[in-house]
Amino acid sequence: MAIGSTAYGPEPRSHVLPVVLRAPFEGRTWREFLYLMIGLPLAVLSFSYAVSMLALGAGLLITFLGIPVLGAALAGCRALGVVERARARTLLKLDVAEPEPVRLRTRKAGRSGPIAWVGALLRSGTSWRHVLYAVLHLPWALASFLCALIVWANGWAALTYPLWFWVFPQYTDQPGLQLFDNGDDSAFYLDSPLKVAATCATGVLLVLVTPWLIRALTQVDRMLVSGLLGPSRLASRVRELESDRGVVVDTAAADLRRIERDLHDGAQARLVSLAMDLGLAKEKLQEDPESAAKMVEDAHGEVKLALQELRDLARGIHPAILTDRGLGPALSALAARCTVPVKVVVDLPERPAPAIEGIAYFTVSELLQNVSKHSRAQRAEVDVWHSEDRLMLQVTDDGRGGAGTTSGSGLAGLAERLDSVDGILIVDSPLGGPTVVTAELPWWG
Structure with a gap:
């Protein structure tokens, strides 16, 4: 699970223009627009490859060639998924982790060759999710491409219409841009100053709306890439548990080293000194009883300190009061x-x-x-x-x-x-x- 903290860094840079006016000129808008424009040709390529290879492989299943063709279809879709993740990482700033690799079953001899690799591809749910992405992405890529391009092109064309509407009366026989013609001399032209101003105002509105439309469209792409081209939830959970296990092992090892250090530098050193003092007191017991008694008294104090250190160490491992009460x-x-x-x-x-x-x-x-x-x-x-x-x-x-x-x-x-x-x-x-x-x-x- 996530670990949160409040970070108090430098204050965010203030902008003179509000975000609505800045959005059409921000780098994010143009990157996401480029993502949608590139997405259609790549979606056509992925869809054509996936459908044609799967159809060919299914048709050849009556022969041995069908299985290798299906394996090639899945491998190709996984390769195209690498391109899609890189495109999302570069243009959408969406960092999707690599999915789990193809795992071979090598328990039996002779199962690690091309046949085993194709079998692993066919068993891999990740590979089939890449195929599903290739099939589903084409209709969405087509719709988002047309929607973004039409709104973007018409918005900027209408916004800049006052700069180029003079082309019509000067080089054509029309007074302005013709919107429609019923064929009975009721054609509608954008020729008067009021109509030109209204066209420009409409263009401003479309230009301001376009970034938010593009962000809404790319949000669907983000969900498709994350859900179908990234690791599965089970694989992500396995990786998280493996990482957590490593943290637990490292923590346990650090705690053991700390306990060993505390024992070596604290209670153990004090007990060694105590043993030496008691040995000296034993030697002086007959010759100088008073000095021996003084040394035994000092040793008694050392015993108390050693016991206190051991209690503190035991409390640091697991306090008895926690277990009991x-x-x-x-x-x-x-x-x-x-x-x-x-x-x-x-x-x-x-x-x-x-x-x-x-x-x-x-x-x-x-x-x-x-x-x-x-x-x-x-x-x-x-x-x-x-x-x-x-x-x-x-x-x-x-x-x-x-x-x-x-x-x-x-x-x-x-x-x-x-x-x-x-x-x-x-x-x-x-x-x-x-x-x-x-x-x-x-x-x-």
């Missing part, structure tokens, strides 16, 4: 250790699944650490509630603001962790504050 008491205990006064409000009808409960706990823990270290806040608030099938978390502080999920920040890593379980992290933190961080997690009861 649930999210509300665990967050209250967490807030009590924060350097900023924190109000905790938890309103849950029941406990969520342990995995979601743990993620929620550590999400709030990291957010409160950010409040303590970076926000310069005077107070903070944690709200947790259940909404339909989502577990909602919100951490608010009155600090200086400016937080975001930019690459490399702690919030970016937290957003990736939430995304790995279909969660969302939304950051609203304008400069000067306040900062509101909202996290959504799936509710697994």
Whole structure:
């Protein structure tokens, strides 16, 4: 799922002209108009190729040649799909991911040659979606081509009519552009100043409407390209899950390295020093009992520190209070250790699944650490509630603001962790504050 954050970059550039007057001259309008003009010849080519090759392949199915011809038809449609995606990427600024490749079944020997490749093409739903695009795109491309061209040409012709209407009386026997002729001397010409002005006004209206008509037409093309030439929803979901699995693996590996480092540099080093001190105390026990007693007393203090470090480390892995009493008491205990006064409000009808409960706990823990270290806040608030099938978390502080999920920040890593379980992290933190961080997690009861 998407991860949202509010970005406070430079202010958008202000324009003197309103968007309605700018639209006919913007690059987007001319790119989309070019897309529609190029679309018809490409649609004719794709439709002719797809229909002729499929018909030929179907007719030859009584022989062995039909299957290779059908495979060539599907392969050709996939190649034309590459061209269509590139055209949409260049002119419509629509970035459609490449669909899933043709997958060969190579479990048996001898199944990786041309026959296996043709069979994989015929089994591929992506290939048939490319064929469907080639068939459906032609009527739409023809309609959009004619609609855009007629409105665009007539609009600019009418708008510029005052500049060229003099051609008719000077080089022809007509006083102006003839709109119709009934054959009984009732022809209608655009010759008077009023008619010329009305024609120009009509042209202005058409020119102003044309960009929005073109955008509406290309919106249908966007849906066709995204829906038929991109990856299927199942393939997209598989890719998303593979990416999420990688994030989970990397996060687990990082947590193991952190635990190993904390054990090696903290409790383990302290216990090694404690063992050496106790060894020295044992040697001096007979010779200098007072020094030995002092060393044992110091060792007792080291034991307490080591135990505290181990408790903190265990709490960082999974706090016992979370397992025993649930999210509300665990967050209250967490807030009590924060350097900023924190109000905790938890309103849950029941406990969520342990995995979601743990993620929620550590999400709030990291957010409160950010409040303590970076926000310069005077107070903070944690709200947790259940909404339909989502577990909602919100951490608010009155600090200086400016937080975001930019690459490399702690919030970016937290957003990736939430995304790995279909969660969302939304950051609203304008400069000067306040900062509101909202996290959504799936509710697994």
